[in-house]
Amino acid sequence: MELVALFSIGTFAWTHFNGFARYALVLILPAFVMIIWSVFAVPGDPSRGSDGVVAVSGMTRLILEFFVFGAGFIALYYSSSRIYSLTFLLLIVLHYVASLDRIKWLLER
Template identity: 45%
Template sequence: MSLNPVMLAVRFVLELLAWGSFGVYGWRAFDSPWRYVLVVVLPIAAMALWGVFTVPGDPSRSGESPVAVAGPIRLLVELAVFGGGALALWLAQLPRWSLALAAALVVYHALAYDRISWLLTTGRSGQP
């Protein structure tokens, strides 16, 4: 799997956008004092999910894994966070932003076919 710095930078920006989308949803979807809590808690929950469940030896990360999971599980976590960000924008009544993020995610994942292939064939130990 190649570690193209441009692809890593794009993935990082997509991560930030997804996390921020959860905050936007928390702010826009609730018209109560809970919005102040949700604008912080929802992105932190997505970040925790993203950072905890990892594949050991993932070359795009530090290689360490708080909770080791197989590659296909990690792919599901990534799709849940990225897709959840797009869904959060949709639910926050920002359909154009939602569709733009979803389109960017489709393009990114099409270009990151080597990472997708690696995740699909990697076990819990980080080995195929």
């Protein structure tokens, strides 16, 4: 899902900008999101391979995930097909429904 969000943000940059900005933002926006995603982590999060560089609370991590997946959804909605964006939104919801134990774990941190 993270890769879909990154791809969607890059696609948005490609379809909504022209010239040098198009090429720069196609690289910069997904790279920025990828860095933020990997830097901020909850220590000991079993769903991640490492603790990240900056330790954050579980609530902060959930908000970060909300913004990344939300940005991916919105970017996909405005740059591609609405059916793909709604499918991605459904997958996000299903992911969090299936991950209720992780959400509980994060909220306790």
